[in-house]
Amino acid sequence: MTWRDPTGRTLADYPHPSVAVDVALLTVADDRLCVLLHEGRALPGTFLRIEETLRDAALRVLREKAGVSGEEPRQLAVFDDPARDDRGRVLSVAHVDLVPADRLTGALTPVDALPPLAFDHAAIVDAAVAWARAAHRDRPDPRGLLDEEFTLLELQRLHEAVHGGPLPKDAFRRRMQEHLIDTGTLSRGTVGKPARVFRRAPQETP
Amino acid sequence: MTWRDPTGRTLADYPHPSVAVDVALLTVADDRLCVLLHEGRALPGTFLRIEETLRDAALRVLREKAGVSGEEPRQLAVFDDPARDDRGRVLSVAHVDLVPADRLTGALTPVDALPPLAFDHAAIVDAAVAWARAAHRDRPDPRGLLDEEFTLLELQRLHEAVHGGPLPKDAFRRRMQEHLIDTGTLSRGTVGKPARVFRRAPQETP
DNA sequence: CCAATAGTGTCTGTAAGACAGTATTTC
DNA sequence: GAAATACTGTCTTACAGACACTATTGG
Known part of the structure; x- marks a missing residue:
């Protein structure tokens, strides 16, 4: 009707x-x-x-x-x-x-x-x-642009691309670490000290 | 066409x-x-x-x-x-x-x-x-719910109504004062110490 | 004087930015 | 060893929350 x-x-x-x-x-x-x-x-x-x-x-x-x-x-x-x-x-x-x-x-x-x-x-x-x-x-990688596992440098590069400019390194690391889980493994094959590899902590959909 | x-x-x-x-x-x-x-x-x-x-x-x-x-x-x-x-x-x-x-x-x-x-x-x-x-x-009274001139108590009551709960008094006053202009006059006729009367500082439309 | 409200000073905890220093890898 | 990157510690500043204290009115 x-x-x-x-x-x-x-x-x-x-x-x-x-x-x-x-x-x-x-x-x-x-x-x-x-x-x-x-x-x-x-x-x-x-x-x-x-x-x-x-x-x-x-x-x-x-x-x-x-x-x-x-x-x-x-x-x-x-x-x-x-x-x-x-x-x-x-x-x-x-x-x-x-x-x-x-x-x-x-x-x-x-x-x-x-x-x-x-x-x-x-x-x-x-x-x-x-x-x-x-x-x-306030979130590391809300839409999963990085792989499952990544280093803090890769995460910072993502944020700097989105933000459109450089971000202070130490404050960035401190802010992000609480939302990340340390996998215990280290990155390999790059120049410099190997970085710790992280995973995203369980996140809500933004 | x-x-x-x-x-x-x-x-x-x-x-x-x-x-x-x-x-x-x-x-x-x-x-x-x-x-x-x-x-x-x-x-x-x-x-x-x-x-x-x-x-x-x-x-x-x-x-x-x-x-x-x-x-x-x-x-x-x-x-x-x-x-x-x-x-x-x-x-x-x-x-x-x-x-x-x-x-x-x-x-x-x-x-x-x-x-x-x-x-x-x-x-x-x-x-x-x-x-x-x-x-x-972060704004005192973005939509002009109060009169042109008001006291900090009136402003805090507005914020508490919008926020739906009490707000800490001293932090609220400190945060708001930078967005307000002191008119120099004092409230009259209320119980207690007369309050300073403020106006909104020029604001952008939210 | 008392009740009530206005306003200030201080302490503490947190977090950011700045900076320097130490650690560990590749070449 | 040099270069490059990863990490950590500390200092300063800023600000919020908590608390206490002083100030000024009406009754």
């Missing part, structure tokens, strides 16, 4: 905006925080299907346009400038995700060297970067 | 979800953080009109259902459970606002004593409360 309002019309009788889902897919490549761009100037996106959740639409974008699956897209905000898309009234629900570089395919651009982007996608990338930085503020 | 996709269809030829805007309008009354409820069990809301921004829709809700105007609704998140509304596929873009109690009309309920709410409105209230607490963490 379809719902009808007091004048007998259903929801479908009112004009609705289209709802798009755009995803800022971040990764760290060559020690730099990068975003995946489609045709060099836009974030991958799609229109939300009527029976689909936003999360499912974002996963579909990731699967079809970046070749990754099983991720955890996170909602950022709705962008709703009436003039943002000249095809009509389109709301964009912006999402962010962060995955290891070796699991995705596509063109990566460092977030500190973006070309002019289509629509309002530059603002979406800004919000995505802010989210990634906040997620790393 | 209407945009058409490769098969000649316009955006309107695809089924679209409806987009609703729900607003958790918070205030502080009797030293408690409260939310305005419609019919005792739902947040005020409306459907987004095709030509309207989310912000304008939220302002319209506030004007028509709470009697306040000129506010600053803030987007929280999109709630999109396909089963959240049995009238059809309805996305809700949740908003929050925070205004002085004497400027609104409607039924207020303390947020720590909510009845069961319709749809997923309890989750929206949770997000709204979290936003209000974060907004007050």
Whole structure:
């Protein structure tokens, strides 16, 4: 039974905006925080299907346009400038995700060297970067960008890439150690004193 | 000229979800953080009109259902459970606002004593409360709930209402004083030593 | 004087930044 | 042994929480 309002019309009788889902897919490549761009100037996106959740639409974008699956897209905000898309009234629900570089395919651009982007996608990338930085503020590796086991230097390089600048070494180590488990093994084959190898302590999803 | 996709269809030829805007309008009354409820069990809301921004829709809700105007609704998140509304596929873009109690009309309920709410409105209230607490963490009175001039005790009572519990007095005063301007005048007519009266230092919109 | 509130001074613990020093590997 | 990296100890500063004390009003 379809719902009808007091004048007998259903929801479908009112004009609705289209709802798009755009995803800022971040990764760290060559020690730099990068975003995946489609045709060099836009974030991958799609229109939300009527029976689909936003999360499912974002996963579909990731699967079809970046070749990754099983991720955890996170909602950022709705962008709703009436003039943002000249095809009509389109709301964009912006999402962010962060995955290891070796699991995705596509063109990566460092977030500190973006070309002019289509629509309002530059603002979406800004919000995505802010989210990634906040997620790393108090956690070692919230999205598992490193391998299961890693040294503190590798972890610091990840944080410096996300943060976009150098971090004080000793304070960083002290802050992180409480969230890490020492595996007891040592790194091998590098120049210098071998580093201790750590694992992530059990973490909640950010 | 209407945009058409490769098969000649316009955006309107695809089924679209409806987009609703729900607003958790918070205030502080009797030293408690409260939310305005419609019919005792739902947040005020409306459907987004095709030509309207989310912000304008939220302002319209506030004007028509709470009697306040000129506010600053803030987007929280999109709630999109396909089963959240049995009238059809309805996305809700949740908003929050925070205004002085004497400027609104409607039924207020303390947020720590909510009845069961319709749809997923309890989750929206949770997000709204979290936003209000974060907004007050490092700012004296981000939404101007107090008068132009106030004492530190009045400010602390506001923070304790938002925070939902007592705050240490001396640390609170020390943290806040740097964001306040001493007017030089003293409170009058109260029991006890007269308190200094402060104004907010110029602040950025949260 | 008493009750009540305002405001200050001090101690302690924690954490960050800075800096220096020691340890252990490769070459 | 030299270079490079890993780690540790200590000093300073800042700030929060706790506590106690003084100050100033109305009754």
